[in-house]
Amino acid sequence: MQELLNFLMQFGNLNQQQIEFIVSKTTIVDIKKDHPFVKAGKPFNEVIFILEGVLRIFYYNNKDQEITKYFVDENHLLANPYKGEPMTEYIQAITYCKLLVFSEKNWNEISNTIVGWNEIVNNIFHKALLEKMDRRSSLVSEDATTRYLTFLEKFPTLANRVPLSYIASFLGITQQSLSRIRKKTSDETFFTKW
Missing domain, CATH: 2.60.120.10 (Jelly Rolls)
Incomplete structure (x- = not known):
């Protein structure tokens, strides 16, 4: 309470x-x-x-x-x-x-x-x-990668709690596209840290 x-x-x-x-x-x-x-x-x-x-x-x-x-x-x-x-x-x-x-x-x-x-x-x-x-305005006009990164910024606690299929649907992309974007952004983050 x-x-x-x-x-x-x-x-x-x-x-x-x-x-x-x-x-x-x-x-x-x-x-x-x-x-x-x-x-x-x-x-x-x-x-x-x-x-x-x-x-x-x-x-x-x-x-x-x-x-x-x-x-x-x-x-x-x-x-x-x-x-x-x-x-x-x-x-x-x-x-x-x-x-x-x-x-x-x-x-x-x-x-x-x-x-x-x-x-x-x-x-x-x-x-x-x-x-x-x-939260929604930036998701309308941006490319898929930017929409995903904005999602992570606006919903920081949800990425690991929500099934990928629901996130993809929210972003207006396919689950396969989202998987590629996640892999690409995590690879870039890895190499940036080095």
């Missing part, structure tokens, strides 16, 4: 009573590796905070290929930006995940009880949007 409190305190001040109230509104959920968490077309009105693990957001294109849209790891909130509407993507645990889940009812109770909560939430989602735009 301390991770959630540390996270929230970055965006506003909460007293001990408010903190206890927020904690009382959470449920801990464990998800096994590779387990689907949310399916496209289904409602997702909860708000989750990732204590441990990595979630992948993906969809199927018109060729029925999985396209990884985003990764979400520890100390991030995740919610459906279109409240009340079914999800258009899938959310899958790609590692074991431990989540704090706020039901829609409990989230609304927090919002209706804690003065300044909506401002804290707006600050959180504003920062998340900026991070998402920053």
